[in-house]
Amino acid sequence: MPPLSSLRPAISRARLTGRNGQATVMPRLRVPMSAYVVDCGVYIDGRRLPGRWTHDAAIDEVRERGEGFVWIGLHEPTEEQITGIAETFGLHELAVEDAVHAHNRPKLERYDDTLFMVLKTVCYVGHAEPTxxxxxxxxxxxxxxVGRDFVVTVRHGKHSGLHDVRRRLEDDPEQLALGPAAVLHAIADHVVDSYLEVVEAIEDDIDVIEAEVFAPRTTMDPEQIYVMKREILELRRAVMPLLKPLRKITEGYSSLIPHEVRSYFRDVEDHLSSVAERVAGFNELLTTLVDAVLAKVSMRQNTDMRKITAYAALITVPTMFAGIYGMNFDFMPELHWKFGYPLLIVVILLLCGLLARNFRKNGWL
Incomplete structure (x- = not known):
């Protein structure tokens, strides 16, 4: 697709008053749009008009016709780049600031006759071992x-593309004819569907971790589960706050979302509730797995301590005899008997053998 800036000069017109009192039109250069505008389309009765449009020309076409809407998609614009679009569509400066800087919680806000919605997108990162x-x-x-005759979407992140969403909507003119609210629903539905995919992939990873934790003679580092728990909390921060905005939409928060579209949002809300329940379950399960791993570590340490104690007891017997016979007394038993030394060794071995047999019987060795 050729750059939009090459199809129409990126200028706006500022009216100045001359000496004779007549308004004159002077061109004013704007920041080129090609770097951050992904797509801009005009939709009438659910069908996209042919041709390529700048945001100025697109909204002029819609308002001259008195029907349809504009959908313009942006990718990580700067504040300077989005200024012209914000002026054209009348976007609130606070919402524009949030859109530029990102790092927002999922939310829904109403500014006069415009809705501003933030959704967190998630992507599952493939890996060889979840542990x-x-x-x-x-x-x-x-x-x-979302306005009455426009939708402006701003994306942050490499995996949050909406090309497939736009294509599916364009293949369904009846749905697209419902207006900007239908686009907002399609975006929310797409995001929640991605949550489902991520949740299913994470569930497989947790199953692997769970099997390894409870497998006999395995060593699992608790830190590995903490990493998974941290990722679950990241997913939770994307999922849980979105429940309230979707509920507000289904309850008729704004007239920009007609009744026939609100019913579709109820389905999205149901899917999101299911995801939220599964994420909460993951968090509880990982907490249980951490406790199980710590218990296994504690049992392993206790076993090691028993073994160390048993070996120490075995070493104590010859140490005791060596300590006694290492004393420099003149009169000690069997010092001058030729069988004294072999007898002492036999006694030591006999006592150590009895101790070792007793420790093995009790499971200490």
């Missing part, structure tokens, strides 16, 4: 400005 990986969940953001 050795450092990162499993990668996060990004999608922000959506």
């Amino acid at each position: 050795t990986t450092n990162e499993i969940v990668e996060t990004g953001e999608v922000q959506a400005f």
Whole structure:
């Protein structure tokens, strides 16, 4: 797709008053759009108009017709780059600041006749072993400005693309004809579906960890489970706060979301509730696994201490005899008997053997 800036000069018109009182139009250069505008389309009756559009031309076309809407997608724009679009669509400066800097919690806010929604995107990071990986969940953001005749989406992150969402909607004109609210629903549905995929992949990883924890004679480092627990908390921070915004939409928070679209949002809310329950279950299960690993470590340490104690007891017997006969007394038994030394060795071995047999019988060795 050729750069949008090459199709139409990126200028806006500022009106100045001349000496004769007549308004004159002077061009004003703007920041090129090609670097951060992913796509810009005009939709009438659910169908995309042919051609390529700048945001100015697109919204002018829609408002001249008095129907349809504009969907413009941005990827990680700077504050300077988004300024022209914000002026054209009348976006609130606070919402624009959030869209530029990202790192927001999922939320839904209303600014006059515009809705601003933030969704956290997640991506499962493939790895060979779930017990050795450092990162499993990668996060990004999608922000959506929804007006009566426009949708502006701002993406942050490499994995948060909406190309497939746009293509599916364009293949379903009946759904797209419902307006900007249908686009917001499709985005929310896409994000929640990605949650389901990530949850299923993580569930497989947790099953592997659980099997290794409870397998006999295995050594699992608790730190490996802490890494997984940290990733679950990252996923939880993306999932849990989104429940409230979706509930607000289904309850009729804004007239920008018509009744027929709110019913679709209820389905998304149900899926998100299911994801939230599974994530909460993962967190509890990992806590249990940490306790199990710590218990195994404690049992292993106790076993090691028993063995060390048993060997120390065995060493005590010859040490005791050596200590006694190492004393420099003149009169000690069997010092001058030729069988004294062999007898002493036999006694030591006999006592050590009895101790070793007793320790093995009790499971200490």
